Amino acid sequence: xxxxxxxxxxxxxxxxxxxxxxxxxxxxxxxxxxxxxxxxxxxxxxxxxxxxxxxxxxxxxxxxxxxxxxxxxxxxxxxxxxxxxxxxxxxxxxxxxxxxxxxxxxxxxxxxxxxxxxxxxxxxxxxxxxxxxxx
Numbered sequence: 172x173x174x175x176x177x178x179x180x181x182x183x184x185x186x187x188x189x190x191x192x193x194x195x196x197x198x199x200x201x202x203x204x205x206x207x208x209x210x211x212x213x214x215x216x217x218x219x220x221x222x223x224x225x226x227x228x229x230x231x232x233x234x235x236x237x238x239x240x241x242x243x244x245x246x247x248x249x250x251x252x253x254x255x256x257x258x259x260x261x262x263x264x265x266x267x268x269x270x271x272x273x274x275x276x277x278x279x280x281x282x283x284x285x286x287x288x289x290x291x292x293x294x295x296x297x298x299x300x301x302x303x304x305x306x
Contacts, residue, residue: 182217186226189213204240204247207233208254215258224265231258252282 189210196206211233218226234255241248256278263271 182213182220185213186210186217204237204251207237207240208247208251211237211254211258215261218261227258227262227265231255231262234258249282249285252278252285256282 189206193203193206193210196203200206211230214226214230214233217223218230234251238248238251238255241251256275259271259275259278262268263275
């Protein structure tokens with residue numbers, strides 16, 4: 172009694188697994204951005220399942236760190252922009268901070284520009300970008 176299941180669906184186990192993987196991945200390692208992103212995604216998933224608000228804050232910090240390791244031209248930059256935007260949107264929905272929503276919109280715009288440079292113009296309103304962000 173009181174023991175946690177160690178099944179792969181247990182969010183706490185996944186978080187600890189990815190946290191250990193990140194600790195083994197030294198700064199400068201080519202896999203560090205992926206390790207940061209994996210841990211951030213697992214924390215965000217645990218936030219959705221268990222409602223631990225600090226998980227969402229940590230996920231945002233980790234997504235920011237992963238994005239820094241994926242500069243313009245990196246093949247996974249768009250994914251990092253999107254992941255951070257989704258986390259910020261979730262935090263906006265949790266806390267109502269407009270700055271989180273504003274940043275999420277800008278990050279989604281940047282991600283879209285990487286895939287569809289002609290799609291985004293000055294006519295892309297915040298309302299149309301918000302429609303793209305709906306869960």
